[in-house]
Amino acid sequence: MDFIEYALVHYRWIFVCLFLLPASVIYNCLFYIRNRVVFMFSSLPEKHDQKVTAIQKQVREWRDEGSNTQMCTGRPGWANVSFRRGLYKQKMKNININLVDILSIDTEHKVVRVEPLVSMGQLTSTLNPLGWTIPVLPELDDLTIGGVIMGCGIETSSHKYGLIQETCVAFELVLADGSLVRCSQSENVDLFHAVPWSHGTLGFLVAAELQIIPAQKFVKLRYTPVHSRADMVKTFTEATFASAKHEFVECLVFGPEKGVVMTGNMTDTAETEKVCRTW
Numbered sequence: 001m002d003f004i005e006y007a008l009v010h011y012r013w014i015f016v017c018l019f020l021l022p023a024s025v026i027y028n029c030l031f032y033i034r035n036r037v038v039f040m041f042s043s044l045p046e047k048h049d050q051k052v053t054a055i056q057k058q059v060r061e062w063r064d065e066g067s068n069t070q071m072c073t074g075r076p077g078w079a080n081v082s083f084r085r086g087l088y089k090q091k092m093k094n095i096n097i098n099l100v101d102i103l104s105i106d107t108e109h110k111v112v113r114v115e116p117l118v119s120m121g122q123l124t125s126t127l128n129p130l131g132w133t134i135p136v137l138p139e140l141d142d143l144t145i146g147g148v149i150m151g152c153g154i155e156t157s158s159h160k161y162g163l164i165q166e167t168c169v170a171f172e173l174v175l176a177d178g179s180l181v182r183c184s185q186s187e188n189v190d191l192f193h194a195v196p197w198s199h200g201t202l203g204f205l206v207a208a209e210l211q212i213i214p215a216q217k218f219v220k221l222r223y224t225p226v227h228s229r230a231d232m233v234k235t236f237t238e239a240t241f242a243s244a245k246h247e248f249v250e251c252l253v254f255g256p257e258k259g260v261v262m263t264g265n266m267t268d269t270a271e272t273e274k275v276c277r278t279w
Contacts (some may be wrong), residue, residue: 035101035122048115050101052172052180052206055097059204060178062093069093071176073204074115099206102126111169112212116146116205133215135161146205149196159240159249165196167211173203180206195271216266217256224261226251235261 005070008015016105062071074094099115102123106112114123121141138148138156148156148164149171158164170184171192180205183192194202224239226232232251237260239249246266 022210032122032125035052035126048099048101048207051099052174053207055095055174055204056178056180058276059174059176062095063178065093067176071095071204073097073200094202097204097206103207103211105130105132105212107132107212110212111209113207113209114145115207116144116149119143120145120148127212128215132212133165134210135167135213136164138164145208145210149208150198150200150205152197155263160245160247161194161211164210168196169209169211171195171205171209173205174209175203182208216268218267218270219264220267220270221248221262223266224263226261227257228257232261239263 001034016065017166028039059071062069070092072089072094073093074089074096079139098116100117101114101115102118103115105127107130112127112132119141120138120143124133124137124141136156136158149168161167169181172180172182173191173195174180181188181191183189184194191202195205226235232253236249236251239246242267246263247266248262250262250264251259251278252262253259
């Protein structure tokens with residue numbers, strides 16, 4: 001055991017290059033194909049109801065056992081973005097929540113209904129080919145819808161739409177009594193506003209509805225250098241409240257008196273020599 005531990009610590013690049021990276025690529029490819037096939041055959045709503053019923057059954061079993069421990073999701077540690085080991089789960093009732101699918105896309109009402117373990121990469125790879133995206137998109141592909149709603153969404157925000165939970169239309173939760181509840185701006189309003197940032201303390205999120213907006217092929221960026229803090233604030237404020245209504249506004253600060261304000265807008269055309277490519 002000491003030799004294995006030493007090898008993994010001091011020569012982990014061998015394990016990563018020869019085993020971990022190939023396994024990750026294979027897993028991502030298989031999961032992508034699986035998602036496309038399942039979504040194509042539109043069997044998700046029926047399967048979703050069955051999976052939610054199974055979650056309700058687990059919660060009711062916990063109640064029947066006396067509710068002597070707390071509950072938590074049974075998601076394994078390797079599936080988390082965080083490096084933290086979830087030792088607390090060993091003392092809790094683990095509820096298996098295998099909810100990883102996009103349930104429906106309603107382009108008429110501009111809403112997408114998803115299960116909580118749908119990742120940002122999975123959602124955008126489905127929406128973008130259809131010409132849609134979500135208004136506030138965290139930059140890490142592996143973050144899940146449920147995680148950014150129940151957590152803080154890694155503070156990703158938009159000057160037009162706010163935080164990601166402010167683009168949510170409705171939530172569906174299984175409560176501690178095993179009941180299934182839907183909440184929105186018009187039903188169970190208190191619960192709807194309490195769910196974001198609640199970290200799963202109010203119930204198990206089993207579905208969420210989010211706004212979607214039209215997406216275009218490119219984002220055209222304009223860079224404005226600034227050379228003082230006053231100039232940064234002035235330029236950033238003007239860009240945020242400009243009548244042009246920029247889709248994206250951001251400021252990168254390189255020092256106490258130096259930075260660049262970036263404004264971005266979607267477009268279907270681009271100057272070929274100015275297209276930023278990923279290598």
